[in-house]
Amino acid sequence: MSVTAPQPGFFDQPLHKEEKIWIALAFVWCIFITVAMPWWHIAGNQNSSSEFYKISGEHFSTIVDDFIAKNKTGEEAGIPVVSPPPGSDIFLRGQQWAWDPILDLKVNETYRLHLSSIDVLHGMSIHPINMNFEAVPGWDYVLTITPTTSGDFRIICNEFCGVDHHNMIGKIIVK
Amino acid sequence: MAAKSEKFRTCPTTGFKIHGPAETLIQINAVTAIVFLLVGGIIGLALALTRWQAIHLLNDTLFYRLLSLHGIAMLVAWIIFFEMAILYFASAVVLSARLAVPWLGWLQYLLMLVGGAIVAVQILLGNADVMFTSYVPLQAHHLYYLGIILFAVGAILGCVVFFATVVAAKTEGAHTGYLPLVTFGAAAAAIIAIGTLSHGAIVFIPTWLWAAGLVPMMDVEVYRLIFWGFGHSSQQINVCAMVAVWYLLGTLTVGSVPLNEKVCRSAFVLYILFINIASEHHLLVDPGLSAAHKTWNTGYFMHLAVLASMIHAFSIPAAVEVALRKKGYTKGAFEWLKKAPWGNPGWSALVLSLIGFGFLGGITGVVYGTEQINIIAHNNLRIPGHFHATVVCGTTLAFMGITYYVLPLIFRREVAFPQLAKIQPYLFGIGMMVFSTAMMFAGGFGVSRRSWDMNGVESAFAVDFGPVVDIALAIMGIGALVGAIGGALYCVIAVATLLIGKKINA
Structure with a gap:
């Protein structure tokens, strides 16, 4: 329950496979869009000025x-x-x-x-x-x-x- | 201790031991929040009907004045008063503990009320037509800034009461073990609140003194940088509070259990760590900071905060799916979804809030926050479209959903007009989704936000946006009308419950 204290040792509880995959995908995507911004700053023609x-x-x-x-x-x-x-x-x-x-x-x-x-x-x-x-x-x-x-x-x-x-x-x- | 324990009652539904002063403070903060929602909502409808070109309801002076008030009444007063209620609920009620230092809680309420009233009066008097952002050198009366400062100090005190209550619950043995997830999320909100409200103090105290004629004005870019450390980071208080409410609604509506507490909690920590610097995306098309600086801070840091939202985006739907499947709805891939309690306003609010916040608000926020796309999104209607999806369709709708549980649990009255309550989240949620989407669509054509007349009919050079934009703005207005009906129903149901709702006897 989200309104009761979690069981002791909850921090060692392993993740479900689906949740692991989701987080991995989301993380990879975050890295991709993070890299895309500077990359596009170099490759693109419309940037804000420094x-x-x-x-x-x-x-x-x-x-x-x-x-x-x-x-x-x-x-x-x-x-x-x-x-x-x-x-x-x-x-x-x-x-x-x-x-x-x-x-x-x-x-x-x-x-x-x-x-x-x-x-x-x-x-x-x-x-x-x-x-x-x-x-x-x-x-x-x-x-x-x-x-x-x-x-x-x-x-x-x-x-x-x-x-x-x-x-x-x-x-x-x-x- | 005997005298103190008399102030507790045990909730027959949840088994929580509820401290009298906590209950009173939750009630008064929530009621005040709803009053501001009502005022801000009526204004919001008038503003939408002004930007709907065919109606163009208000005159220019009134439009800008009420737009300033709308931002303050909604984004500041409604949401933060309600969050104070959530903080007291997530600490004292969820932990079955006494509310530490109740007088400080009262001081929180009084400061916020007085501060909010001063701000509202200054705006209505025409002394503060400066919008929510109040960018210098546009100047408001010095009392306007003082009002904001008082409000912020009050909110900080509310966070202090929250932490004191958690500490007291632990040390006095009312709560043993780890904090429940809802309290943990509320704690994340409170930590972010203290950080962002401090930014508010750093920016508004010198601005107040400047408006009073005592010190020179700060640099405009410095103001904008620090203001957004307050203005946008404080939206992450709303996100944290909203996500905590999502978990709470999942538990209350279908009995869901967080899939993995470690993951959910780590996600809240990501919010705390990374949202502040990411607020620099407001300066993407400004001078003063290099593109490298802005790209780094709005890239890496923002996306780690986004990762947190992505985690919740899996965790909450998955948790309610597991809970519903445990009830026996296991046929096919979607029986659980079909058999979900769609007539329960807590549930429909949760689902629509998730969709509105995540798909409309969250995704557009990430997109508009990139360097190049910001050039074609900055200060046009894409931006209010984005944040009405997050703060209205997301946060406000989630808070509406939890109200249907707060009314019986804390006010001990049965929700009035249950049939209307069933449809209320749909009207509000869908209306605001249509409103936000149409707004963003019009923004794509470059229609400015905060503009009384996009066509410049009184200016030397008229602007023609074409009929597509007129249609988009009409759809926006229709969305606003539907949403306003939903919002009005919420206020009517809440007030009617308090006045004529059937009392629940313990």
Whole structure:
């Protein structure tokens, strides 16, 4: 009974064969999925990044403003559109309740995307490919990205950031 | 000692000697838990009907405010109050011992009640629209954090009373030999509780002082790391308590005996050792820690905790099969399953809880916790889909099942509306399974969690998820409705039993 004390010596009671097999299988499977994670980190193409730096919100904002000034090619809904050269460092700033700038990227080119927030925590969810990373105040998160499909993408904030959270939607254009 | 022994009564059904103060504390914690379940449940339904796009019930401010309250009322208040009742039951009642230091038990209750009330009031006043996670720098009123701290301290005291009771039972001779498995599982829950609640203290005390303007804010990533040492590890308290209840329900419903006590107990130890570090999976798509660090901690460590669940996943069904076969249901491979007491809400709750927790909640949790898949699961509806399967379909349903035994054993009343009780676990369990599955399905398309309007109609850039997602969210809403009917029935049956249930005389 599970509500009475087990018999003394219960610890030496051998396992049933079926239970032994089950535990062995489960253990082997646990080892397999444990190994699969680092293996896929090496073999796969989509990983979370290990490159990040501490940065103050003001500093990050200055860099983003410079980036916009240098690469601005237009404006949409009051938000600047930038067309940075392929291979360059690009920046995305999250703040209550907007993402800026709008990034105009070239398909199959690689960029170093710097992601941060200058106020509270935000989440960058790229729609419709459903890729999600955190935009953390105080941290510059560097993601090396290569857009492989062209089109209009949305950046949806997926970390609750205040009452207008659901309206914090930005845009990425890939041509 | 004569005066003390008068406080005991002997349960005619189980033969347990039940200590008066233990009984009172179990009753009051369980009743408070159910009140919070009722409040959180009504809110939960309103939230689901808001995310069901065609209905979109609440406005944005109310949605976020009530979402904060829903998390606190359910994940914190309902579950932890009920777990306090389980801790006192698994120690004093199961060991037929006196509850050590009853005043400390009362202090546990008062601190948790006052803390919970402060938090609820602050949220309702609009001072704490920060969600359950309350990530800095989003700031709530400092009393909100104080309320959480008081609640956590109360819960720690409950664990202290549990251990003191076990020690007293051993030293005073009320219990001899090893601890029963249910008590062992509860002890594992209490050990994890003390560890995780300490993380809560480490993260919430500085945050409280920060909100009061006394100290600078801690780093956001440090907050997130330590918060999840509390926020996710504390879910393992629920897992341990739930598994202990599964073993208890197996025994109460069909008289099952654990197949191998060594294996069952080792599995609980695995939970204690490995779940804490695995909580780092919340940071898989965050800056601050290297991918190697995160992969190691969420790989090896998490999967050893998962192994524990895999062990129980065999051990419990096998134990009830053996018990039912011993009753003579030996024809073919499945006669035992066919002849199982499907009309007993304790049994149906056990089975549905096992399925919901294991297949929907557990497996998706392991999958979403891998590095690459987390990129396509983080903070979308896959995550609340996963944890509604574990915490609602799993833990809550198991606690509902045990209630049908607690009512006659501890409250000494016959369960009211037995016909409704028969169908209650099915409505709740199946409703929540549909709800969780539809939620995870919508999450697969990238629909965010904690968002009042996924289409961004008021924003500069509208988002179109397509009709498939609308249908998924409608199915989610229907699941929520069915589950809410089941949840409401549970509250009605419990309250009616207390008020008008036929008294059982010893």
